[in-house]
Structure formats: C-alpha cells, structure tokens
Amino acid sequence: MTTLPRNSHIHRTVLDNGIVVLLTENPTADIIAGRIFIRSGSCHEPSEKSGLAHLLSALLTKGCDGLSSMEIAEQVESVGASLGTDASADYFLVSLKTVTADFANMLALAGRIMRSPTFPELEVELERRLALQDIRSQKEQPFSIAFEQLRLAMYKDHPYSQSGLGDEKTMASLTRDDLVKYHQTYFRPDNLVISIAGRIKSSDAIALIQEVFGDWQAPINQPIPGLTVSEIDTAPHAISTFQQTQQSIIMLGYLAPAVDSPDYAALKLLSTYLGNGLSSRLFVELREKRGLAYEVSAFYPTRLLTASFIVYMGTAPENTRIALDGLKNEVDLLSSAPLCDDTIQAAKNKILGQYALGKQTNAQIAQIYGWYETLGLGIDFDIRFQEMISAVNAEQIYAAACRHLLTPYVSIVGQEEAVRKAIKSGNSKQ
Structure with missing residues (x-):
C-alpha cells in the first residue's frame, strides 16, 4: 500500500491485476459511497458509433449473468441503496451508495454487472429508442442546439466534437455486438479506478475488493487501445x-x-x-x-x-x-x-x-x-x-x-x- 504524504487520510493501493484502489476513511456517518471509474469514455468511440458509451451505461444494470433487470433493481431497492452508471467524454462510471452493513453485497453486485453484463436484446432495443427520443427532444431545445453547433464548429473531427448521445443515425445503427465489443475492450482490471469513502477501514475495503475483483485478469498481449486524436484545425467563425x-x-x-x-x-x-x-x-x-x-x-x-x-x-x-x-x-x-x-x-x-x-x-x-x-x-x-x-x-x-x-x-x-x-x-x- 502506498500513501501520499500530503493526503495521509487517503490510502492508495494498486492490486496485482492493475486495479487502483483509493480509500478515504470517514467514520462520521454510517454510509459508504463507491465510485468505479473506467478510463474510457465517449471520446473512445469511433465516430460512426457515437453514443455507444451512453447506451452501454443505460444497459449495464439491465441484466447480468444470473440476474434480470428486475432482480438487480430489487436487490438494490430492498436495502435502500443506490447503484447507477454514467458515461462522460473522458471516463465511464459506476456509482454505489449504501449503509455500511450492506456495502459488501452492493459491491459484489456492482462487480457482477460490470464483469458479466448480458445486454438483453429487448432491453437494447428499448434503451436505444429512449436515447433516440432524447436526441430528438434536444433538437427542440435552443440551448442544446446552440451548444451542439458550437461544439461541432470548434472541434470538427476531434473526439470531443461528438455528443455523448450520438445522433439519430449513429444511435439507430448501434447493436448488441457493438456493446459487447466495447465492454470487452475497455472493461478490464488494469483500466479501473475504485474510489471508496465512508465508515470502513482500508484493510477491510481491500479485502472486499480482492474478493469481488481479485480474480479478474487483463487479457494477455492485448494492450488497452490508445486514443487517436486529430489536430484541431478549425478557425473561429x-x-x-x-x-x-x-x-x-x-x-x-x-x-x-x-x-x-x-x-x-x-x-x-x-x-x-x-x-x-x-x-x-x-x-x-x-x-x-x-x-x-x-x-x-x-x-x-x-x-x-x-x-x-x-x-x-x-x-x-x-x-x-x-x-x-x-x-x-x-x-x-x-x-x-x-x-x-x-x-x-x-x-x-x-x-x-x-x-x-x-x-x-x-x-x-x-x-x-x-x-x-x-x-x-x-x-x-x-x-x-x-x-x-x-x-x-x-x-x-x-x-x-x-x-x-x-x-x-x-x-x-x-x-x-x-x-x-x-x-x-x-x-x-x-
């Protein structure tokens, strides 16, 4: 375990499989919050697959090996916990929050949905339709239109030019196979940061994370794809x-x-x-x-x-x-x-x-x-x-x-x- 001297209350550990674990002990409230970051976001999508990370974030909790969408929701809601996902330009995020007594179970559930999502076809179709509705809705909102055209004017072919939602063409073309490929490429232990804060000792947090994620190994001889970034050659207009x-x-x-x-x-x-x-x-x-x-x-x-x-x-x-x-x-x-x-x-x-x-x-x-x-x-x-x-x-x-x-x-x-x-x-x- 390595501890940075100016943040002595934060413990930083790198597990053998490459996962970086951050633990902030805070015993003042009987709550533990976790943030699991994947170092890949919407800017890692091919332009023709724009919206893929967003769609994956909507589907990650809609089914995993042995659990349906409803069963996942019941496990979370039965203890008053929260479990959610999000995708930004620079990273993908899984969030959880629960009382201390239920943290081990919620962490295990988060690990399960991250490692073995099933992406059921019916759920894929539903979430894709909902995303398309959001895209169309944004076309009626002046602020969204102004921001979209500004971003495209500034960034052009740069990864940041893409909307997190994609557009109607790219979102409509996304398939379950695209989701599986993105997940297999970027969801791996050497691409993860797990940050935990709450009423839990560092040694106990590490033990729980080892139990859930310790046997997860990165693919051999398959480095994480680098991000190809084109020069921004636009002029203000x-x-x-x-x-x-x-x-x-x-x-x-x-x-x-x-x-x-x-x-x-x-x-x-x-x-x-x-x-x-x-x-x-x-x-x-x-x-x-x-x-x-x-x-x-x-x-x-x-x-x-x-x-x-x-x-x-x-x-x-x-x-x-x-x-x-x-x-x-x-x-x-x-x-x-x-x-x-x-x-x-x-x-x-x-x-x-x-x-x-x-x-x-x-x-x-x-x-x-x-x-x-x-x-x-x-x-x-x-x-x-x-x-x-x-x-x-x-x-x-x-x-x-x-x-x-x-x-x-x-x-x-x-x-x-x-x-x-x-x-x-x-x-x-x-």
Missing part, C-alpha cells in the same frame, strides 16, 4: 440556427487548454469571475445593470484533452445584436487590462469556498479523488488545485486571457431576422 423561439441563445466559445496546462488555474478563476453566480461579472453587468439577459453564465470544464471556455446568455429576440456585443465586450475586457487584486481575491474566495463545499459527502469525496486519479492527475491534485488557485496572480490571469480568449466561435439560435442582424453586426466589427 459564426454559426446559427433559425428558430421561432421566445428568446435568442448566444454562445461564445474559445478553445482552451487541458487540465495539465500552466494556464488551467487562471482560466478556472476567470470562468468563476465571469459567470459563476449572482455576483458574477456577466450577471451584474448584462442582467442587473442592462437588463439584457434572462440567463447568463460561463463554464470551463476540466478536460483531459483540449477544452473549451464558453460564455452564454439567453436574451429577448430584439436584444440579440446588443446582447452579442455586450457578451463579447465583457470577455474582451479580460485581455485589455489586468484585473485588480480585490476582484481576483473575491473570485479566489468564491471558487475555493465552492470547492470545499463540494467535498462534504462521502459520494462527493469518492467522486473527486477517483476522478483525479482517472485523469492521471493523482489524488494529490486535490491540494495542488487549491494551491494553484491561491497562487495565481493578476499578470498570469491577464496573460492567459491574452493567449486564449481573443477571437470566439459564435453560436446563435433564434428568430431569423434578429440572428442575421447580430451576425452581420459582429462581422462588421471584426
């Missing part, structure tokens, strides 16, 4: 969809660095300053002072590969042009002069306070440490992230803005006349 909506959705996107970049902390802080909460710059300036925004925000997701820095707002159709100008102007101000120290400190306090609040429950603790390990950052990133935020200064923030937040990709959804005027105005100012 505007893209629009005309729709008779009650509001225009405006999004600005900037290609931004991955989590391992020296600019990561500065951009995280800028995202918080611009669009996080009722005191954020965008909310105060564009909604409170100018009355332009129904909603307005910014986000910069943590990504293993090239990420995106996005600001967006919803506005009345007649305000589309001035709202676009106002949104872009607020971002442009970041590269016109450094922020003052008081503004930076306020943003630091907000992001660090929210970060601390995001680690209150066992589920949150298991999630964050497992996530960092899965991304290759190590559990020590928990402390390093806070140190990076605390240390970043005005010059570094200004330099990051000048490097990454200059010319945006623009995505607008709204009524045709309003959108055309906004784009024309924007083009004339470039």
Whole structure:
C-alpha cells in the first residue's frame, strides 16, 4: 500500500491485476459511497458509433449473468441503496451508495454487472429508442442546439466534437455486438479506478475488493487501445440556427487548454469571475445593470484533452445584436487590462469556498479523488488545485486571457431576422 504524504487520510493501493484502489476513511456517518471509474469514455468511440458509451451505461444494470433487470433493481431497492452508471467524454462510471452493513453485497453486485453484463436484446432495443427520443427532444431545445453547433464548429473531427448521445443515425445503427465489443475492450482490471469513502477501514475495503475483483485478469498481449486524436484545425467563425423561439441563445466559445496546462488555474478563476453566480461579472453587468439577459453564465470544464471556455446568455429576440456585443465586450475586457487584486481575491474566495463545499459527502469525496486519479492527475491534485488557485496572480490571469480568449466561435439560435442582424453586426466589427 502506498500513501501520499500530503493526503495521509487517503490510502492508495494498486492490486496485482492493475486495479487502483483509493480509500478515504470517514467514520462520521454510517454510509459508504463507491465510485468505479473506467478510463474510457465517449471520446473512445469511433465516430460512426457515437453514443455507444451512453447506451452501454443505460444497459449495464439491465441484466447480468444470473440476474434480470428486475432482480438487480430489487436487490438494490430492498436495502435502500443506490447503484447507477454514467458515461462522460473522458471516463465511464459506476456509482454505489449504501449503509455500511450492506456495502459488501452492493459491491459484489456492482462487480457482477460490470464483469458479466448480458445486454438483453429487448432491453437494447428499448434503451436505444429512449436515447433516440432524447436526441430528438434536444433538437427542440435552443440551448442544446446552440451548444451542439458550437461544439461541432470548434472541434470538427476531434473526439470531443461528438455528443455523448450520438445522433439519430449513429444511435439507430448501434447493436448488441457493438456493446459487447466495447465492454470487452475497455472493461478490464488494469483500466479501473475504485474510489471508496465512508465508515470502513482500508484493510477491510481491500479485502472486499480482492474478493469481488481479485480474480479478474487483463487479457494477455492485448494492450488497452490508445486514443487517436486529430489536430484541431478549425478557425473561429459564426454559426446559427433559425428558430421561432421566445428568446435568442448566444454562445461564445474559445478553445482552451487541458487540465495539465500552466494556464488551467487562471482560466478556472476567470470562468468563476465571469459567470459563476449572482455576483458574477456577466450577471451584474448584462442582467442587473442592462437588463439584457434572462440567463447568463460561463463554464470551463476540466478536460483531459483540449477544452473549451464558453460564455452564454439567453436574451429577448430584439436584444440579440446588443446582447452579442455586450457578451463579447465583457470577455474582451479580460485581455485589455489586468484585473485588480480585490476582484481576483473575491473570485479566489468564491471558487475555493465552492470547492470545499463540494467535498462534504462521502459520494462527493469518492467522486473527486477517483476522478483525479482517472485523469492521471493523482489524488494529490486535490491540494495542488487549491494551491494553484491561491497562487495565481493578476499578470498570469491577464496573460492567459491574452493567449486564449481573443477571437470566439459564435453560436446563435433564434428568430431569423434578429440572428442575421447580430451576425452581420459582429462581422462588421471584426
């Protein structure tokens, strides 16, 4: 067992079959939460199989060797536990939470569905139809349309260009054989991180995991397929969809660095300053002072590969042009002069306070440490992230803005006349 010195309350162990186990002992509540990460997500799908990881996440609990979907549900619900799955761009996730006395049984059930899913044909067909309904539903939602076209404009052939749901063509073409192949390729012990937090000793957790997963061996002479990533060769431009909506959705996107970049902390802080909460710059300036925004925000997701820095707002159709100008102007101000120290400190306090609040429950603790390990950052990133935020200064923030937040990709959804005027105005100012 190896323990990182700055996180002495977290035990990190690598089992003989390659599974990384993280254990955070927290005896304050009689609850244990587990997060089982597979280091493969939707970005590992071939483009023609887009939506495959999502479909697999919907089906993993719908049957396994010896248990039907209903029997799995009954085992979980009979003890008031939770067991779920999810797929993101960078990883696949199995989540469980239960009282301490039932943890061994729930872990065994999770191991069973992970190692021997049956993917019943009737369940495959049902979940595929439900996914297709979700895809069609998103086509009616202005925010989803704006985000989809922005992502495609920015990433093009890059794995991050794909929607987690895929599209109607790819989802309709997925088969049970595709699910089996994806599962056999990526669900293997040397591709797993198991993070547990709760009222359990490290030695007991290791013993339980050994019992459930210890005999699982990786295929011999079959390395985990690497991720093929094409260069992003797109240039910022505007893209629009005309729709008779009650509001225009405006999004600005900037290609931004991955989590391992020296600019990561500065951009995280800028995202918080611009669009996080009722005191954020965008909310105060564009909604409170100018009355332009129904909603307005910014986000910069943590990504293993090239990420995106996005600001967006919803506005009345007649305000589309001035709202676009106002949104872009607020971002442009970041590269016109450094922020003052008081503004930076306020943003630091907000992001660090929210970060601390995001680690209150066992589920949150298991999630964050497992996530960092899965991304290759190590559990020590928990402390390093806070140190990076605390240390970043005005010059570094200004330099990051000048490097990454200059010319945006623009995505607008709204009524045709309003959108055309906004784009024309924007083009004339470039």
